Amino acid sequence: MVQPTTGSATSASQTLDTSPLLEFDKVGLEYPFEGSMRRIIDEVSLSIKPGEFVSFVGPSGCGKTSILRMVSGLSPAPLGEIRYRGKPITKPLNNVGIAFQNPVMLPWRNTIDNVMLPLEIVQPYKGQFRQKKAEFVHMAQDLLATVRLQDFQKQYPWQLSGGMRQRASLCRSLIHQPEILLLDEPFGALDAFTREEMWSMLQALWMRVKCVSILITHDLREAVFLSDRVFVMGPRPSSIIYEEQISLPRPRTLEMELSDEFNHYFSNIRRHIHHN
Amino acid sequence: MASSNFERFLKSKSAGFILPLIATILLFALWELAVIIFKIPEFNLPSPTNILKAGIEFAPQLLANSIRTLWTTLLGFFLAVIVGVILGFFIGYSKFAYLTLYPLLVAFNTIPKAAIVPLFAIWFGANAIPATLTAFLLAFFPIAVNVALGLETVEPEMKDVLQSLGASQVETFQKVGWPHTLPYIFASLKIAASFAFIGTVISESVASNAGLGYLIVQATSDFNIPLAFAALIVLAIMGVILYGFFIYLEKKVIYWAR
Ligand SMILES: Nc1ncnc2c1ncn2[C@@H]1O[C@H](COP(=O)(O)OP(=O)(O)OP(=O)(O)O)[C@@H](O)[C@H]1O
Ligand SMILES: [Mg+2]
Numbered sequence: 241m242v243q244p245t246t247g248s249a250t251s252a253s254q255t256l257d258t259s260p261l262l263e264f265d266k267v268g269l270e271y272p273f274e275g276s277m278r279r280i281i282d283e284v285s286l287s288i289k290p291g292e293f294v295s296f297v298g299p300s301g302c303g304k305t306s307i308l309r310m311v312s313g314l315s316p317a318p319l320g321e322i323r324y325r326g327k328p329i330t331k332p333l334n335n336v337g338i339a340f341q342n343p344v345m346l347p348w349r350n351t352i353d354n355v356m357l358p359l360e361i362v363q364p365y366k367g368q369f370r371q372k373k374a375e376f377v378h379m380a381q382d383l384l385a386t387v388r389l390q391d392f393q394k395q396y397p398w399q400l401s402g403g404m405r406q407r408a409s410l411c412r413s414l415i416h417q418p419e420i421l422l423l424d425e426p427f428g429a430l431d432a433f434t435r436e437e438m439w440s441m442l443q444a445l446w447m448r449v450k451c452v453s454i455l456i457t458h459d460l461r462e463a464v465f466l467s468d469r470v471f472v473m474g475p476r477p478s479s480i481i482y483e484e485q486i487s488l489p490r491p492r493t494l495e496m497e498l499s500d501e502f503n504h505y506f507s508n509i510r511r512h513i514h515h516n
Numbered sequence: 517m518a519s520s521n522f523e524r525f526l527k528s529k530s531a532g533f534i535l536p537l538i539a540t541i542l543l544f545a546l547w548e549l550a551v552i553i554f555k556i557p558e559f560n561l562p563s564p565t566n567i568l569k570a571g572i573e574f575a576p577q578l579l580a581n582s583i584r585t586l587w588t589t590l591l592g593f594f595l596a597v598i599v600g601v602i603l604g605f606f607i608g609y610s611k612f613a614y615l616t617l618y619p620l621l622v623a624f625n626t627i628p629k630a631a632i633v634p635l636f637a638i639w640f641g642a643n644a645i646p647a648t649l650t651a652f653l654l655a656f657f658p659i660a661v662n663v664a665l666g667l668e669t670v671e672p673e674m675k676d677v678l679q680s681l682g683a684s685q686v687e688t689f690q691k692v693g694w695p696h697t698l699p700y701i702f703a704s705l706k707i708a709a710s711f712a713f714i715g716t717v718i719s720e721s722v723a724s725n726a727g728l729g730y731l732i733v734q735a736t737s738d739f740n741i742p743l744a745f746a747a748l749i750v751l752a753i754m755g756v757i758l759y760g761f762f763i764y765l766e767k768k769v770i771y772w773a774r
Contacts, residue, residue, distance in 0.1 A: 312680050334682025344673040348695045348772040357691065361681045396772060416681070 260287035261325060261419070261452050262311065268319030269306050280306065282477035283320070288452055295455040295463035297513065298473030304456040308422045311454060312336050324420075333420065334362065337413030337451075341425040343405040345397040351408050352393040355380045358416040365416060383411040386448070387441045403434045407441060414445055421446070421453040428458065436494055439465050443491055460513070464505045465492055472512045482512035562742040567749065570742030577731065577743075582750050585716055585728040588644050592651025593712040600656040600708070601701070604663025608693075609685070614664075625657045630718050637723030647719040647727060654715035655708035662704035666697030699773045702766040709758045717751065 269281040281303040288294055296304045310317040313332040321328040337358075345354045359365040359376050369376065384390050387407035397405055406426060413421060426442075427435045439462060446453055446466075457463050463470045464486055472482040486505055488496055496502050525531050544564045550556070551563040558566060571578060603621070606613035629650055636646035670692055678688045720729025728747045735743040 312676075314676055314679060332679050332682065334680070336680045338677055338680050340673045340676075342671075342673055344671050344677065346674070346692065346695070348770070358681050360691070361678070361683045361687055412677075422680075 259289075261290045261292075262288040263323040263326075264320070265323065266320035267307075267310065267317045267322055269303055269310075269317070270319070279477035282479045284473075284478075284480055285320075286471065286480060286483075288454070290452060291450045292468050293446060293453040293455070293466060294469045294471060295457055295467040296471050296473060297457060297460060297463050297509065298478060299475050299513075300458075302473045302476055302478040304473065305424055308338075308424050308454060308456060311420065312338060312422055335416070335419045337416070337418035337421045339406070339409050339413045339421075339423050339426045341428040343402070343409040343426075345405055345409060345412075347397050350394050350396050351389060351400065352377065352380050352384065354397065355384065355408060355411045355415055357412060362416045380411065380415060383415055383445065384408070386444050387411060403430050403438065406430065406438065410442060410445060414449055414451075417449055417451070419451050421449075421451050423453065423455045425456055425458065427462065435459070435462070440491075440494065442466065447491060460506055460509050461497060463509065464488075464502060465497065470505075470509055472509055482509070484509055559739055559741045562745055566742045567745045570740070571746035571749075574743050574746065578728075578746060578750055581726055581728050581731045581747070582754065584644070584726045585647075585713075585720065585751070586754060588647040588720075588727065589651050589712045589716040592648040592715060593655050593709060595648070595652045596655035596659055596708055596712065597705070599652070600659025600704075601663050603656070603660040604697075605667070605689070607660065608664035608667030608697075609689070621657065621660065629653055629715060630722070633719045633722045636719070642723045642725050644724070644726075646723050647716045647729075650715035650719035651712040652715070654711040658704045658707045658711065659701065662700040663697055666700035667693050669700075670696050698770050699766075702762065702770060706759055706762050709762060710755055713751065713755050713758075 264284050264286045267281065267284045268279070270277040270279045272278070280301075284307070296307060298304055306315070309315040310322055311329065313329045313336075316322075316330045323329070324333060345351075346357070349357070356376060359379075360369055365372075365376065381390065381393065384393060387410065389404060389407055389411070392400060392404060392408075397408075400408065406429075410426065413423075423442075427438050430438065443466060453466075455463065455466060467486050470484045470486060471480050472484075473479070474481040484505055488499075488501060488505075548563050548565065551561060556563075562570070603617065607618055607621075608614075632653070633646055633650055636649055640646055640649075667689075674692055675688065678692060683691070716727065717729035717732075720727035721733045724730045728751050732744045732747045735741070735747065
């Protein structure tokens with residue numbers, strides 16, 4: 241599958257390295273059900289370039305969360321394979337950032353210590369944690385400022401709102417400069433206004449690190465706003481039934497949501513969801 | 517107005533101290549009155565003042581035996597914490613250990629410990645060892661179960677986050693499992709501490725040469741009922757102090773748990 245390069249900042253800055261970072265090769269999924277195997281994902285083949293932001297949308301239960309778990313290696317693909325830099329993923333990758341709909345934080349750590357958790361575990365940060373503590377604190381403060389949490393560093397999770405916890409957990413998922421960012425409906429539990437604010441913040445965070453990002457969402461506007469490409473999955477047993485390249489320039493603004501181009505993308509995707 | 521003042525008092529720190537104190541004093545006053553009014557003989561139910569008198573008269577014996585009971589209890593309890601945490605860790609983290617050990621533990625826990633004490637006495641003699649062991653046996657089970665429960669209830673998302681960072685089992689335990697389990701451990705320590713006391717006293721009253729349990733048995737066979745009651749009250753006081761100590765420690769250590 242050859243993708244035309246778009247005029248977006250992402251692909252322009254990646255002129256040297258356009259070989260796929262992630263390749264899905266006939267990925268399938270089935271679970272035992274009443275004595276036989278029930279097919280959840282029929283076949284998914286696609287590839288994702290370095291620095292690309294992609295979204296998966298599709299009906300509930302079609303296997304989106306499962307795809308994230310397969311990419312992360314938490315539950316490797318049972319059928320077919322997913323390759324990361326050419327190597328099949330068979331165990332948890334360790335340079336991944338993850339955020340879920342439920343923004344889990346450690347209640348015994350304040351915001352900044354929660355954000356810094358990955359630095360205590362992932363190399364090379366782990367080895368330098370003592371010497372470079374001040375520098376790391378600065379990194380965390382920088383990220384927190386991007387999501388406007390600079391005044392809440394010392395607060396504990398129960399002293400934050402749901403949206404604030406989600407912003408902190410986004411910072412945590414990015415602080416160790418992961419090569420892959422996995423987001424499973426991270427804004428699903430937030431109100432419409434907060435959600436739109438979060439899109440801009442996520443975009444700002446992502447544009448600083450430019451890692452491959454995979455977003456699962458039920459919100460088509462969210463998918464269009466944030467992604468370079470949107471994959472639409474069909475009902476079970478699912479496959480990719482449609483793919484839309486989003487060529488809006490970055491950074492994208494909330495005003496763009498009113499543009500014809502944005503709505504063109506939006507209605508294309510929506511039509512394909514409704515046809516199935 | 518008056519009711520709002522009262523509610524404010526209920527929320528204040530001193531209420532948790534003043535109210536039980538008043539209740540205790542009232543209880544003793546009622547007790548004293550009942551003994552006087554119904555003319556209850558001393559060898560059935562001594563009055564609080566008589567108990568106090570006996571307590572003062574036999575203060576040296578009470579002190580020596582309390583110390584013996586206290587250290588055997590604490591030693592048994594300490595062993596229970598170590599073994600309980602380690603066992604709980606295995607049961608919580610390893611499916612194999614869970615399947616193998618948990619049924620055994622449950623079966624063992626249903627054995628009435630009082631029935632084992634005579635065996636201990638035969639094996640180790642009438643000394644501090646049976647008491648320590650009984651305290652240990654009663655106390656380790658709630659600790660092990662709570663540690664395992666704490667480890668099991670870590671949010672799956674948090675486990676995923678750590679695993680995807682490449683954290684080892686030990687790191688996961690250190691960063692998430694252990695702190696998450698602390699509130700469960702403290703809950704169990706409070707129960708286990710009282711259990712350890714019960715274990716020690718049971719054992720002392722069956723097979724020992726000292727301790728409050730031993731003192732109570734001796735005093736009753738001498739018809740010195742006030743002394744037996746004084747020993748009981750000392751036991752209750754030690755239990756409350758230990759319980760209070762754990763509540764204090766809990767507030768210090770897991771200040772973040774609401
Ligand atoms: N451990 C499991 N055992 C059996 N079936 C499972 C298991 N995990 C998931 N499934 C099935 O796989 C399918 C896909 O699940 P998944 O969580 O990936 O869906 P999803 O697309 O993320 O849905 P949603 O949008 O509702 O979050 C579901 O139909 C579910 O029943
Ligand atoms: Mg899902």
